[in-house]
Amino acid sequence: MKLSVIILNYNVRYFLELCLKSVEAAMTTIDGEIIVIDNNSPDDSCAMVRQLFPNVTLIENKENSGFSKGNNKAVAEAKGEYLCILNPDTVVAEDTFKKLFQFTESKTNLGIVGCQLIDGKGNFLPESKRNVPTPKVALKKVLGNATDYYANQVQIENSAKVDILVGAFMWLKKEVYEAVGGFDEAYFMYGEDIDLSYKVIKAGYDNYYYGETSVIHFKGESTLKDAKYAKRFYGAMQIFYKKHFKQNLLFNTVVWLGIKMAYLMRKAPVDVALTSHKSYIYTKSIHKDLEEQLLKPLEIKEVIDDKIEDHSMLVYDFNELQATAIIQDMKVKSKQKNIKFRFLPKNSKFIIGSDSAVNRGEVLHF
Structure with missing residues (x-):
């Protein structure tokens, strides 16, 4: 078997349905x-997966064991190269x-792609x-300067070696995953993708960013939206530094102060509601x-085109359109207002979407 797609789910039933349908369409050959x-x-x-996707292997944990443990458990069952x-x-x-x-x-x-x-x-x-x-790069990032944190030396549409990839989408050989011990289960959530990426390059493999295909990740990078999140995220970074960087009293003090400063200086997330004046489908x-439920005026278009007004809602029908065309159109229309x-x-x-990394998205049933 060539490929095992591992999807760790927690309480996002409608996003999961959309995701699984896109994965099935991408695996037809x-x-x-x-x-x-x-x-x-x-x-x-789980009931949705059993009913709509009988060919999907479903593993039901009896507790929320976190991102690392969940993925490691699924990979242990995977048969793909x-x-x-x-x-x-x-x-x-x-x-x-x-x-x-x-x-x-x-x-x-x-390594990882x-x-x-x-x-x-x-x-x-x-x-x-x-x-x-590194501690210096991370401290600058939490204080608002992310210049060195992101790999801006690589253009978005290009492909090149980079060090760190994001856990929302990681492509690698199972033998590499196993060679470095998979995700470190000391991380419950946040930081485990940084850790895995770093372990892989330390083991001598090459990680790559591949910019010639695009994937929608609705939630995106989270913000310091509450004390619980801040504690988990920066707790994860402390695990990372203790594991991979030399320790001393000054280092530990700087990291601790950086975490405290980042939390104290955090900005409350601003979830700006997008106001639509017209709908297109x-x-x-x-x-x-x-x-009946869509905002009026409503315009129905049989094909994708560029003739839409600002301050509009667009509904893409996957019964008629491919994800490839939808993603490309989103990238173009994202430059318009609202x-x-x-x-x-x-x-x-139902229709679904998300305009913010803060909220859980919107579902409209009909």
Whole structure:
């Protein structure tokens, strides 16, 4: 078997459905498997997977064991030569996996590969490619200067070696994952992708950013939105520094002060609601119940075009459109003012989208 796609889910049932449908569309010609491991979600994620995706391997944890333990458990069951560690709030293009095979099969010292991630507003996510967050780099970042944190030396559409990839999308051989011990289970959430990336390059492999395919990651990089988050995130960074960098009293004091300063100086997240004045839906046929709920005036378009107004909501119908075309259109229209993107999964009765890394997204049933 060539590929195992590993999706760790917690309480995002509707994003998971959209994600799984995109993954299935991307694996039609690939010898592979999809494994969903659920961390005891209180919603009906598991029931949905059993009902709609009977060919997906579902692992149901009885507790939320965190990102690292969950993924390690799923990888232990994986049969593929390659792994794709994937967040449930993502949409992959139909040719993403094929392109990655073409890119990676020629590499002789392959570590982890990441790709171009965009958020739910079509904007590039800079965490797609990062440098090693040395204490100096990380301290500058938490104080508001991220110049050295992100791998800005690599252009968004290009491909090149980088050090650190993001856990929302990681492509690597299973043998490499196992050689470095997988995700460190000392991390519950946050920091484990930095740690794995760093372990891989320290083991002598080459990590790559591949900018020739794009994947939607709705939530994007989180912010210091509350004390619990700050404690987990910077606790994870402390684990990373203690593990990989030499320790001394001055170092520990600087890291501790940096964490405290970052939390105290954090800005409250501003979740600006996007106000729409008009709706568009790219479809050949719209369900009457959905039509009734969408903001008026409503314009139905059978094909994607550039003729839309600012301050509009766009609904993409996956029954008619491919993810590849949708992602490309989002990147173009993200340059307009105040555009909301919503998605109608194939054979589903809801639309979904997210305009912020702070909230949990919006679902509209019809």
